[in-house]
Amino acid sequence: MDIVVCCKRVPATDSAIKIAADGKSIDPTGVEFVLNPYDEFAIEQALRTREQLGTGSVTVVTLGPKESKKELTTTLAMGADKAVLLLTDKWVYDSYSTAVTLANWIKTVPCKLVFCGKQAMDADNNQLPSRLATLLGFACVTEVGKLTLTDGRLIAERDIEGAREILDCRLPAVISCHKGLNEPRYASLKGIMAAKKKPLEELPAQVVPPALTVDSLSLPPARPAGRMLGNGIDAIPALIQALRSERKVL
């Protein structure tokens, strides 16, 4: 089966965010960029699916700047067969643009299954997988925490508020991957060496204009300074008093 994995280069989750001079984007100075953590689950699931079937290919695609080659190379070292960079020098924050661009590219390659991380940890949009599926006419299950493929059908489990849903899903499909789906592998030394010989194709991205324009990006207001109420159980009466009288939550 031919599998496509969509991934993205994002700031590491322990990065402090600073706003750039334009007031509309982040200042990347000193920020470490990594493969979006949820995309690691997507790549791992794609590799496992290829291994289970013993046939097929895993192609990783990203829409991003040329620096994304670092993250794509990581996915090749993990075991993907091919990587494609749809090159843009702009930060594409709008899922409308991302989904249309990626769907148009996916339509040009053989593909029966698409894995995505459930969200990219920059814009936190949570939109791409089900947008893609709709544009491609594929089935889709989002935020999947467990997946099995038997006889050409997927059984997917996902957490919803207060319950777990178990779905039967046909192919072709887009699966959005949540933490817990699998334990992503590390690239082996052999994998890192092999990655150097694997194809990493670069294409100019045809990004459609966004449906939403950015007015500003700002830091959230700082929380007002808190109060230390003391040590140990002696501080409890003061806490109860504060929660009751000041905050009116008790």
Place this chain on the structure above:
Amino acid sequence: MSNIVVVAEVRAGKLKRPALEAVSAALALAQKTGGKVIALVIGSGLAAATAELQRSGAHKVVAVDAPGFANFSGDAWAKVVAEQCRQDGACAAFMPHTAMGKDLLPRVAALLDTGLITDVTALSYDGGKFHAQKPIYAGKALLAVTAQKAPFLATLRPNNFEVNGSGNAEVQQLTPAPGELLSVVKEIQAAAADRVPLSEAKVVVTGGRGLKEPQHFKLIEDLAAAFGPGVAAVGSSRAVVDAGWRPHSEQVGQTGKVVSPTLYFAIGVSGAIQHLAGMRTARTIVAINKDPEAPIFKVADFGIVGDAFEVVPALTKAIKDALAHK
């Protein structure tokens, strides 16, 4: 093109509170667009939810109530929502930012070839355009946008918009067939009935590595239970989830859930930047930690330096007493 459609989420026959929040938010904007608010509810056995929506302040309730819609299906529901938006000439459609909202509204956006902003915390309409704000980088920054395409779609963060509508709306009942489904819910395994979902809880009690052993989460569960059934949810730091002590569904923070409860307890949680990102919009934050230098105290409204094993049981008792003598 001035009406606003609100997709009202119902689970197991029960209207979700964030649906009422979305109706109220839509009512405030409809005053400016000059249109009506249409609450669209989809499912099976919707009499109670429909009646509740009638009183929500929405101008009209459309109930798609048919056995074929008993379980959520993104494919089928997206077509219903998109069709309703077309019929009503909707300029906007809103839904809560829940598992269902995150799955459904992007599909509707794709069908209507339009934009969608998710996890919205502020909305406005002026100059003939919708404006919205959402936290990005898990709340480390706020993004403000203007919609350039119509209709404007948004999922709204739960616990963030007031419920303040009232009225007696007309109801339109529809019973279409769902058509072909690409994915089908086979089973729903419900959690214990008295458990409130983390993202909807008014009170969240989170435990971290400071509890030392997984069995000590009993302290956290007892404190949550002190608030009574269905009020407080247990959260976990990433460290204890990665250690396998607690399920990922409880994780608060950047690779887990973002929560904004009225009251948040961080117990034995150091306060890594990823954790702070997931809870900093809580109304009131209480931190209990042995280390007076723990970063969690920088965002806490109230801090107690102390051993969780001493402080938490005493606090649980004190809260029970306080709630019993209101």
